[in-house]
Amino acid sequence: MIRQPDAVVIGSGGLGASTAFHLAQRGRRVALLDRHDIGSQTSPRAAGMVNCVRKSDLMITLIKIACEKIRRFSADTGQPLDWVHSGSLKVARRPQDTEVIAGDVARGRRMGLDVAQISPEEASRLNPFLRPDGICAVMRVGDDMYFDPSQVAVGFARSAADHGAILLPHTRVTRVLIDQGQVTGVATDRGTILAPVVVDAAGAWTREIAEASGLRVPLVPTGQQLFITEPVEGARPDLPMVRIMDAAVYLRPCDGGFLWGVYEEKPRFFEMQALGLGFHMKDMPLDAQVLWRAAEDVRVQLPVLLQAGVREHRGGIPTMTADGQHILGPAPGIDGFYFASGCNVAGLSISPALGELLAAWIVEGEPPIDLTPLSVARFGDSSWTEEQLRNDAAWQYRHFYGAA
């Protein structure tokens, strides 16, 4: 057991486990703590889809790094990761969204991605479960892929342990200890651990830990759920994933059927403290009607959603920010306090890149590339109201695919 690690990482989801792995790989003595089992909360409940055409050049750069690391995951960590390079189809059903598609194609090309605008008929040929009716424009993204979400956090954590990190499941951090502007460790329900660096990667609980330590961070825990269907004839694993912009519906092949979900208009926000100390993601309240309404919305383009039986219904609580960007890097004014959070329902796919960059930042004192747009300092003096934050977060959630 490491008595006094170089760093404590709070939370063993994709973001925390990746950070712990990359710190351990750099020779740092790391303790990775989780209130539950390792990698057991939101991360394994994700869809596991990678979306390369993001809204900014920085995000595209980061997701390209992540894709490369997903492909190399088993070689780098010695742990399994099943992934499929399926590509994807982003679908506009309204004239105003065709302009967004044109902008996406231009940005993607400039950033070296394999993107093209194709006809609705060509899209339907690539994935026959997508009907061409009522479609104005489609972007094909050759770089997109999907992976098994249950393998990422656990794989990083196991490999971190192989590199000397200590894993402490069922250890709940109650606050980060700070003395005269310097982190000194964490208080947990199993005692104190002293360390000069602490990473708050507690997912839906990130904000609770920060606030217990005297820091306000603008994140909203937000429910997201999906269905996995029974096997469907013809649902090959290499069929391109589908995203329908205005409906914010997504679909990908999964175990002989499909996995699909939606970013609904009025997302459900959660107060983590109100859910109680023992709350586990498997107990998250689900609402199948949200998904059935989405299936009705896209019944012309994706009739399979209403036809296929449901084998699994699951959900988790990602965190949204007001500007839809992640929160990564040091807390202003407190030496040794770092965040890896604000996943915006896209944190698992990018976690291999964010964990590596944060580890480099902690070890070398600065990030290898400019990550200012992800810094918590961008939110200024914390004068935002809860209502503002929730309104902006709800907009970002619904508009994840950039619908006008």
Ligand SMILES: Cc1cc2nc3c(=O)[nH]c(=O)nc-3n(C[C@H](O)[C@H](O)[C@H](O)COP(=O)(O)OP(=O)(O)OC[C@H]3O[C@@H](n4cnc5c(N)ncnc54)[C@H](O)[C@@H]3O)c2cc1C
């Ligand atoms: C239905 C659904 C679909 C999604 N689809 C995708 C997708 O296609 N692509 C994608 O990239 N992302 C997707 N996401 C989002 C993705 O799951 C998240 O971005 C990612 O898993 C966030 O990882 P995390 O490490 O922040 O959180 P978590 O995985 O929740 O990890 C946080 C950990 O912190 C621990 N913790 C909390 N408080 C404490 C404490 N006080 N002390 C110790 N430990 C603590 C928790 O127990 C937990 O294990 C989806 C999410 C859902 C729910």
